[in-house]
Amino acid sequence: KAREAAAEAARRKAAEEAPQPNFAEKVGKPVENLLKNPNFEGEFDINPETKLVSRVEGWDVVISDRWNSEQQILPEEIDNNQDLDNHVFEIRPYKWAAGWSDGILMQVVDVVPNESYTLSALLKGGIAKKEGKLTGKMIIEEVQDPEKKVITEIASDNWETYSMDYTTSAECNQIRVSFTVGRGGWGNDIGAVRVDNAKLTGTSRTRKMASNETFYRANRRSPWYMVAFGMVGASISGITFVSVPGMVMRTDMNYLQMCIGFILGYFLVAFLLLPIYYRYNLTTIYGYLQQRLGERSYKTGASFFLLSKMTGAAVRFFVVCILLQRFVLDGIGVPFWVTVPVMVLLIWLYTRKGGIKTLVWTDTFQTLCMFAALILIICQVMSALGMTPSEAITAIAHDSHSRIFVFDDWMSKQNFWKQFLSGVFVVIVMTGLDQDMMQKNLTCKSLREAQKDVCCYGFAFVPANLLFLSLGVLLVMLAQKQGVALPDAPDDLLPMFAASGAMGNLVVVLFTIGIVAASFSSADSALTAITTSLCVDILGRKEDMKLRKRMHLLVAFVFMLFIIAFKAINSTSVIDAIYILCSYTYGPLLGLFAFSLLTKRQVNDRWSPWVCIASPLICFAIDTLTSQYVGYKFGYELLMLNGALTFAGLALIKKRNS
Numbered sequence: 001k002a003r004e005a006a007a008e009a010a011r012r013k014a015a016e017e018a019p020q021p022n023f024a025e026k027v028g029k030p031v032e033n034l035l036k037n038p039n040f041e042g043e044f045d046i047n048p049e050t051k052l053v054s055r056v057e058g059w060d061v062v063i064s065d066r067w068n069s070e071q072q073i074l075p076e077e078i079d080n081n082q083d084l085d086n087h088v089f090e091i092r093p094y095k096w097a098a099g100w101s102d103g104i105l106m107q108v109v110d111v112v113p114n115e116s117y118t119l120s121a122l123l124k125g126g127i128a129k130k131e132g133k134l135t136g137k138m139i140i141e142e143v144q145d146p147e148k149k150v151i152t153e154i155a156s157d158n159w160e161t162y163s164m165d166y167t168t169s170a171e172c173n174q175i176r177v178s179f180t181v182g183r184g185g186w187g188n189d190i191g192a193v194r195v196d197n198a199k200l201t202g203t204s205r206t207r208k209m210a211s212n213e214t215f216y217r218a219n220r221r222s223p224w225y226m227v228a229f230g231m232v233g234a235s236i237s238g239i240t241f242v243s244v245p246g247m248v249m250r251t252d253m254n255y256l257q258m259c260i261g262f263i264l265g266y267f268l269v270a271f272l273l274l275p276i277y278y279r280y281n282l283t284t285i286y287g288y289l290q291q292r293l294g295e296r297s298y299k300t301g302a303s304f305f306l307l308s309k310m311t312g313a314a315v316r317f318f319v320v321c322i323l324l325q326r327f328v329l330d331g332i333g334v335p336f337w338v339t340v341p342v343m344v345l346l347i348w349l350y351t352r353k354g355g356i357k358t359l360v361w362t363d364t365f366q367t368l369c370m371f372a373a374l375i376l377i378i379c380q381v382m383s384a385l386g387m388t389p390s391e392a393i394t395a396i397a398h399d400s401h402s403r404i405f406v407f408d409d410w411m412s413k414q415n416f417w418k419q420f421l422s423g424v425f426v427v428i429v430m431t432g433l434d435q436d437m438m439q440k441n442l443t444c445k446s447l448r449e450a451q452k453d454v455c456c457y458g459f460a461f462v463p464a465n466l467l468f469l470s471l472g473v474l475l476v477m478l479a480q481k482q483g484v485a486l487p488d489a490p491d492d493l494l495p496m497f498a499a500s501g502a503m504g505n506l507v508v509v510l511f512t513i514g515i516v517a518a519s520f521s522s523a524d525s526a527l528t529a530i531t532t533s534l535c536v537d538i539l540g541r542k543e544d545m546k547l548r549k550r551m552h553l554l555v556a557f558v559f560m561l562f563i564i565a566f567k568a569i570n571s572t573s574v575i576d577a578i579y580i581l582c583s584y585t586y587g588p589l590l591g592l593f594a595f596s597l598l599t600k601r602q603v604n605d606r607w608s609p610w611v612c613i614a615s616p617l618i619c620f621a622i623d624t625l626t627s628q629y630v631g632y633k634f635g636y637e638l639l640m641l642n643g644a645l646t647f648a649g650l651a652l653i654k655k656r657n658s
Contacts, residue, residue, distance in 0.1 A: 034109050034117075034200045035177065040087045042281035044073050056089065057281060062104040071103065076194070091181045092192035093135070105195065106178040108143060110205040113170050117202035119177060120163035125191040126154045126181045135182035136193040140166045143174040157191055173205070212545055215355030216283050216532050218443035222360045224453040227440050230360060230521070231457045232464055233367025235437070237316050237522040241370065241515050242323060244465060245472030246490030252403040253469045254414040259462045261423020266458025268424070269432035270451040272597070277438070278447040284435050284536050285442075292596040293650075294605030300612050301592050302537035305435055306530060308585035310555075313436075313526035314562035317343075320519040321563060327499030328512050340563050347524045348556040352549065355528050356439050363440070366521040373514030374467055377498060380507050381474045385481065396473045411632075418637060425590070425640055427458070433589045436529035523559075530555050584619060587642020588612035594643060595650040604653045611649035615642055 036042075036058030045055040053061060053071040061071055070092045091103040111117060119140055126136015134153040141149030152164045168175065177200060181193040213219055247255050277285055286305065290298035321343065325336050351358055382392045396402055406414045413419075431437040444450035475493055479486055487496055497503055498511035531552040536542045539551075592612065595603070619642045623634045634641070 029204060030202070031204045032199070032201055034111075034202060034204060035107055035198050037281070038198045039196060040073055040089045041279070043283075043287070053089075056105070059089075059105055059107050062106060071105070074194075076196075086196070088194045088196040089179075090192050090194050091179070093181050093190045103193075104178055104180045106176055108174050108176050109200060111168050111172060111175050112203045112205050113168055113172050115203045116165060116167045117175070117200060118163060118165050119198075119200050120161060121179070121198040122159050122196040123154045123162050123179070124156055124159050124194050126193040127157060128190045133182075135190055137178075137180045137182070138162055138164065139176075139178040139180065140164065141176050141178070142169060142172045143176055144171055145169065146176075148172070154193060159194075159196075161197075212535075212543060212548055214357050215353075215528075215548060216439075216536070216542075218355075218357035218360060220443055220445060222357070222440070222443040222445070224444045224449035225456070226360055226364050227444060228453040228457040228460075230363030230367050231437075231440060231453070232460050233370050233518065233521040234359075234363050234440070234525050235431070235457075235461070235522075236370065236464065236518050237320075241374075241468075241518040242320075242494055243491045244468035245475060246493035248401040248469055248472035248476060249486060249490045249493060251414055252401045253466075253473075254404065254406055254419065255465060255469065256404050256462065257406070257414070257416050257419035258423035258426070259465050261420040262427050262461045263458050264420075265424040265427025266431070266454050268428055270454040270458075273428075273432045273438075273593075274441065274450050274454065275447060276597070277442060278450065282442070283542060284533050285433065285438050286435065286533070286537050289592055289596060293592065293603055293608065296605045297592060297603065297608040299538065300609045301589055302435075302533050304585045304588050304612065306533055306538070309434070309436055309526055309530055310559065310562065313523055313530075314559055315566065317519055317523045317559075318563045318566045320515060322567075323495060323499070323515065324512065327495050328508065336567055337564065340560055340567075343520075344556055344560040344563075347520060347527060348553065351524055351528055352552055355531075355552075356443055356525075359525055359528060360440060360443060362524065363521045366517040369517040370514050370521070371464075371467075373510040373517070374471065376510050377507055377514070378467070378471050378474065380503055380510075381471065381478055381497070384478055384503060385474065392470075392474065395477065396470050399473050399477070401473050401476060413633075422637060422639075425643075429586045429590045429639060429643070433586070433593055434529075435533050436526050439529050439532065440525065527552070527555055527559060584616035584638075584642060587619065587639055588615055588646045590639065590643030591615065591646020591650060595647050599651075601651070602655045603650050604655055607653040608650065611653060612646060615645040615649060618645055 037056065040056065042057035044053050044057060046052065047054040053073055055061060056073065070090075072090045072092070073087050074090050076086060076088045089105055091105060093103060117140070119138065121138060123136070123138065126134065128135050134155055136154035138152045138154065139149060148169055150164055150166045152162050154162065166175070177198070179193060179195045179198075181190065244255065247253075273285075276288060280288055280291060282288060284302070286298055286302040289301045321336070321340055325334075325339055329336075329339055350362060378392075382389065385392070385395075387395065405416050406412060406419075407416050409415055441450050441454055444453055472493060475497055476486065478484075478497065484496075487493055494511070498507050501508055531548065534551050534555070535544070535548050539547065541547050588611075592608075595601075619638055622641065623638060626632045626634070
């Protein structure tokens, strides 16, 4: 009895000291399941020394000492309706000692006073057959007064659904849901308790402020079709809005060859990468590298993302600001040093609370504005040409700039197979391995919905870019009709007509709306993704809301400083160098993920950062030498070479016992 009393005191002390959320502030609505990670398919950590589960996402593992009990996340197919990769939580008491305390898995939930709640779960085990005791229990107790509780004993070695009701007291703000297995005598063989499909049904108690889970993953409740539509706009930056129409001046419609490759790339992302990200229930996709290769590989991958995303996003936003300044804002007397802070401040204001949850909806609106502006500009150009829509389609189809495919020149960068394969790898690396592009996809309710989202917007890129290229062909026709010389830089083709006022003030307004919508939808997600990766990957403080708010403000401030610095330098060679730097940083990510996915080998993790640094340097040397001595200039295929070198380097530093 004394030992049992001491164990109960230890259990109660551990329960009181376990991490608990702050009280929620207002009554919500009836929710089918208030528990986080109820099916144990989320993230979990394993102690490298004991090989036992030490942390489960959403739950507190109170006892993680094998001399009391052993905790594991195990695959188990409960019935034919369950997925083969279904996971359950197991608590197995230690056999050859009485133990110091029970093995406990628990979760604290915010509740409403004087409300009824129902707890159910699939359970089995916990029977001490020698002593004839039931040691496995399912418990609800109030955090404010642990004496108020209800207990159900587990009485079967086969899977059964257990359920119990509980009505909270007038003073109750939180309840603790627990699954426990007690101790037995020396040598008493107690069956392990296994838990799955835990569900707590009742009225939620919501918070006034959005949580980190909302900021990072939108509580995984985003409608997939909204994510898909918004992702089209997020993938089309302000630079794309300006530059794609001008591509027809030099490469006709050859860019569509790469867009066709995008489709296959998005299917590979949907059915190869997304299942892994959802299986591990990742907040950032680089968490997979930590699970697979180790801490340094994980930090290295996240660092390469942060370097490329901050510099690349800042350069792209800077170019858009320069275009707006040159063609629109200078005319109304707004200086550059006002333009940039105001635009960055707007992005920070509407993302600072909801984060990615806000972006799902704002990106949808921005994408709608962008396409509306694009279509209306096309209509204005057709009107200037005196064409109906059917006549414009016929004219575009018969124009020399409408050529799409290049099969006859293997040395050309525009060769179909080079463009097609580059499109595949560009999507895999710059979308599938990019936290910025994947973060919204990870907010969908399930893997199947996320796959529908990715496949749908993958198909959408062909018609979307066909619209931009068709606009470019029509603008070339308009220039010929009006006897206007085409600009030297292809990027100036659309601004020459749309932003100069040559086609009227309406087109200037539409151009401004389109370019701002496109640039905002890419910049806002970049700032959110950088904040997420900094807090989760680099600093390792996923739950710290104050840190996340500070980091989000700091990222926005640094982003603004980058843009102002680019303006102060005012050198195209520096901007080009940054673009080149960004093009080299994705190769190591490709190599890291390819090695993790395609092999089962472990690497000597301390050498991984050096391999990832060496690979881009070797690629730069190869590109320089082949261009100088052979005359061959690498294009997007340099990305594949970079990834292959990283893969080979990781293979060389594999562990001997791997």
